[in-house]
Amino acid sequence: MQPPAPTPAAPTPSPRLLHARLMDALKREDHLRKSKAAPAALAAAHEAVTDAMVAYDAAGFDPLEASVPHARTYAVRMHGGLLRHSVAQEWHEAVREWRYGRSAGRSMTALVCDLCGCLKVHYWFELTNTVTGRTIRVGSECIQNWHSPGIVTAINFDRKRLEKAHKRELRLQDLEKAAETDAWLRARLPKLRQTIEKYGKVFDEAEDRVRAALGQPPVKR
Numbered sequence: 001m002q003p004p005a006p007t008p009a010a011p012t013p014s015p016r017l018l019h020a021r022l023m024d025a026l027k028r029e030d031h032l033r034k035s036k037a038a039p040a041a042l043a044a045a046h047e048a049v050t051d052a053m054v055a056y057d058a059a060g061f062d063p064l065e066a067s068v069p070h071a072r073t074y075a076v077r078m079h080g081g082l083l084r085h086s087v088a089q090e091w092h093e094a095v096r097e098w099r100y101g102r103s104a105g106r107s108m109t110a111l112v113c114d115l116c117g118c119l120k121v122h123y124w125f126e127l128t129n130t131v132t133g134r135t136i137r138v139g140s141e142c143i144q145n146w147h148s149p150g151i152v153t154a155i156n157f158d159r160k161r162l163e164k165a166h167k168r169e170l171r172l173q174d175l176e177k178a179a180e181t182d183a184w185l186r187a188r189l190p191k192l193r194q195t196i197e198k199y200g201k202v203f204d205e206a207e208d209r210v211r212a213a214l215g216q217p218p219v220k221r
């Protein structure tokens with residue numbers, strides 16, 4: 001009699017699937033936050049994102065392997081920065097000590113990246129070392145070289161969200177400034193402000209007036 005065939009191990013999901021799963025979780029959490037969902041639903045969505053991030057990392061793919069030393073001195077600096085803050089002293093092991101808890105922001109003044117030491121970080125992302133509890137702030141450029149696809153995907157998602165919020169902020173500032181010289185805008189200021197907060201921009205006529213008041217060329221339509 002033939003011995004029973006060994007049961008094949010469960011196949012690891014493809015990187016594409018893991019990426020799609022994480023993106024879905026991020027979008028869902030974003031949607032719930034925007035629609036002001038109940039705290040319990042938000043907490044569950046947040047946890048789902050963390051799980052998806054960890055699953056993506058745990059699968060052990062290294063899609064970024066080829067992208068690293070585009071500039072040798074930079075790679076060395078970043079490598080050193082990571083090891084200085086980690087317990088493990090080998091790159092791939094050290095990367096595994098870190099988690100991204102979705103703490104991120106945009107700074108008006110340039111910050112220092114704790115990984116590579118560059119001085120031009122405006123969008124910062126906080127990583128926490130699960131072994132030491134230590135926290136570092138890094139720029140989104142450095143993260144592109146981080147060997148952890150879950151963290152990279154989540155940070156890129158958050159960066160887009162922050163950029164959008166920043167753009168909205170700038171539009172609001174432009175509107176306030178333009179309203180100082182344009183009475184038509186001034187009369188509609190609260191309503192226009194709401195429109196920007198909700199949709200990210202104002203309707204065409206107001207946009208043209210804002211630009212004219214600021215001495216900017218009209219938008220081509």
Ligand SMILES: [Zn+2]
Binds near residue numbers: 113114116117118138
């Ligand atoms: Zn950096």
